Amino acid sequence: MRVTVKLFATFRNNRFEIEDRECPEGTMVGEIVDGLGISRHELGIILVNSRHVSVEHALSEGDTLALFPLVGGG
Amino acid sequence: MEEVRAFLAKRAEGDLISWAVQTAAAREFRRSFAEIEEVILEAGLLPARYQRNRQMLSIEQQLRLFRSRVAVVGCGGLGGYVLEELARLGVGQIVGIDPDTFEEHNLNRQILSSPQRLAQAKVESAAARIAEINPAVIFHPVCEAFSSENGAELFTGASVVVDALDSIPVRLELEEVCAFLGLPLVHGAIAGWYGHIASVFPGDGAVRRIYNHWKEGKGAEQRLGNPSFTPAVVASLQVAEVSKILVGEGAPLRGRMLSIDLLHMEVVEVPL
Structure with a gap:
């Protein structure tokens, strides 16, 4: 199946802003994250089609996944 | 506070009260700057320091911020x-x-x-x-x-x-x-x-x-x-x-x- 991955802020460094990817049916958000070399404890907001999900969320054909790093400074 | 109001009204320029007047009122009536500011705003006047706020904030809103x-x-x-x-x-x-x-x-x-x-x-x-x-x-x-x-x-x-x-x-x-x-x-x-x-x-x-x-x-x-x-x-x-x-x-x-x-x-x- 085909999903669109959008990366924000530091996640774009040495990666990309937006990319369409081919992945097996039922791929979980966490697998995409791991495949991108993003450590799970860097994860802030995770959206699939603008809805908040967890790393265990299974993706479907045509989904758009958006990943934001944790930002907590003041 | 009636005296303070009269003092301020007499020295208002339009509806603005300058910082010099606010300071003079505080000294004259032995009140804090905050107390004088409240009297100014309650009287429908505006401390001149806020005059560039007024196109977006009314005097009532400025009073609400003050409070x-x-x-x-x-x-x-x-x-x-x-x-x-x-x-x-x-x-x-x-x-x-x-x-x-x-x-x-x-x-x-x-x-x-x-x-x-x-x-x-x-x-x-x-x-x-x-x-x-x-x-x-x-x-x-x-x-x-x-x-x-x-x-x-x-x-x-x-x-x-x-x-x-x-x-x-x-x-x-x-x-x-x-x-x-x-x-x-x-x-x-x-x-x-x-x-x-x-x-x-x-x-x-x-x-x-x-x-x-x-x-x-x-x-x-x-x-x-x-x-x-x-x-x-x-x-x-x-x-x-x-x-x-x-x-x-x-x-x-x-x-x-x-x-x-x-x-x-x-x-x-x-x-x-």
Whole structure:
């Protein structure tokens, strides 16, 4: 199946802003994250089609996944 | 106070009262700048220092700001600018909460810091700055860390709380305390070129949603640090939100978060 991955802020460094990817049916958000070399404890907001999900969320054909790093400074 | 009103009315230029007249009234009647400011605004006059506010704020709204109390949790990068802007806007009572003193690594961005103020309490510097820029503001410095134990006491009488903290777990605690007390919270956070803000009303749980996947430690700011401009941008947006909430104008950033990327100059709205 085909999903669109959008990366924000530091996640774009040495990666990309937006990319369409081919992945097996039922791929979980966490697998995409791991495949991108993003450590799970860097994860802030995770959206699939603008809805908040967890790393265990299974993706479907045509989904758009958006990943934001944790930002907590003041 | 009738005498004070007469004194001011006689010296008003149009509906403006100059700082010189406000000062003379305070001296003549042995009243604080704050007391005189309240008389001015209640009489439908405007301290001249706020004349450039008036195209967006009516005198009634300026009086509402004057009678408001805002608590700012954290007086570092974000908090410094938030305090400066609230005081200039004319918010009458401000509580600044921070247990820390200035260190050298604060100098690149924290507007209340300077080489002379190293090792000084951040809230002490805030008190000096606010007294200098707007003596009519009553500032309450609290040189201690916010926690769920002291939250209710620190926020007594406050209409809005500003989250200018630098710790994710304490931000989560702050949201819980504000929800419990029924107070709106304006959340802001920064890391390097990036930042985000959101206005949170009791029961929204927006800060929890933003940090839903947090397990421990800090965010991207730990590696990136923070430059001079990111706190100024995010703090200014937070103050815009505070102003709107206090005067009841516009559409607050509720149920959504603005994620700001200054490196690519992109602003993305994230539903919360």
